[in-house]
Amino acid sequence: MKTTYIRLTIATALLLGIYSCKKGEATTSDYAVSEPEYNKEIVADSISSVATMSVKDKQFIKTANVNMEVKDVYAATISIEKSVQDLGGFVTHSNLQSNVISEDTYNTSDENAMLIKKYQTENSMQVRVPTAKLGELLTLINDKKLFLNSRVINAEDVTSSIKYAEMEGKRIKKTSENISDLKTTKDKVKMSDENMSEENQQQLANLEVTDNLKYSTVDIYIKEPKIRIAEIAVTNSKIIDNKYKFNxxxxxxxxxxxxxxxxxxxxxxxxxxWPILLIAGIGFYFYRKNKSYKKTTQTDKE
Structure with missing residues (x-):
């Protein structure tokens, strides 16, 4: 009886072990399949949480800077610009250009040649998007990348600056009331003008802060990692040069x-x-005449 009980216990342990292994394998397999989706959710959440950060009684001016490599710069540019417009934003700068690495011309016949250009395309953009849509835009941009070089998101706390601007506005208004109570003099006119200028500058600063709170600025730099090659048919200039080089x-x-x-x-x-020639001729005449005279005198003496 005791032997039978031991055998049953061992068999039960083996069955439990096999079941646990199979369950563990199934769980691991399921996790491996769902990992990419899980990572995408983490990336999206991380972008969203940073870009859409909100703190009670705090106001932030948010900016972002993205540097990445894409498969096709032109296609990515069009897509990003469309996404910005769809989100209610606008593009303030876009500089798409091709950097030529090398340029060579190969003659293929007496009349024709082929220009070979090796180049890389890049674009430097600046866009503005509603701050509430910043996280969504960064997620859309992230989907275009082959390789992300850097991504910087800044949230500047301007709560105290806004409070200070409000106090400055009250001070300027109070100063204006005090100036209006003064007698009209040259000093009063000057003080009034300076106070109005200060008020205008304060209003301009308030408008800029309000605009930056409403719209976030995103600087985007994209480039292609691969080198593109352009084959352009041109005229064989060497044969033309030789044709007209010598006649x-x-x-x-x-x-x-x-x-x-x-x-x-x-x-x-x-x-x-002619005056110089005339003077030279006269001088030469007298020189010859003087030389002839000396020669005649020397002959007479002998």
Whole structure:
């Protein structure tokens, strides 16, 4: 009896062990299948939680900066711009350009050639989107990435600045009332003008803060990691250069004409310096005459 009980216990333990292993394998398999979806939810939640952060009695100006690599810069640009518009935002800057890495021309015939350009495309954008939609926009941008280089989200607490602006507004208003009670003098006019200028600057600052609270600014830099190649059919310029580089008959004719003009310039130059030539001729005449006289005198003495 005792032996039978031990055997039953061992059999039960083995069955429980096999069942546990199978259950563990099934759970692991299920987890592996659902992991990508789980990670996507984590990424979306992390973007949303940072970008849509809200604290009671606090006001934040939110900005973001995204630097990433995409498969197609042009397609990603169009998609991002459309997403921004759909969310009620607008694009303030978009600079899409191709950086040429190399450029070579290969002649394929006497008339034709092929220009080969190797380049990479990039775009630097700045968009503004309603602050409430910032998290949604960042999620849409994140879906376009091949590789995320960096993503920075800033939330600047401007609660105290807004309170201070309100107090400054009351001070400026009180100052304006005090100035109006003064007698009209040059000093009063000057003080009134300075106070009005300060009031205008304060109102401008308030408008900027209100606008930045309503709309978040997002700077986006995207580029393609791969090098693109453009093949452009062009004319074989070398054969054209050789064709018109030298024309014997024309060059000989042109040489005769240029020689004739050179003679004209020399004659005109001599005419211009005729006084110098006249003085030189007179000097040479007297020099020869004096030399001839000395030679005759020396012959007579001998």
């Amino acid at each position: 014997f008959i024309y060059d000989v004719k042109n040489a005769f004409v240029e020689g004739f003009y050179l003679i004209q310039r020399i004659v005109i130059g001599l005419i211009v310096i």
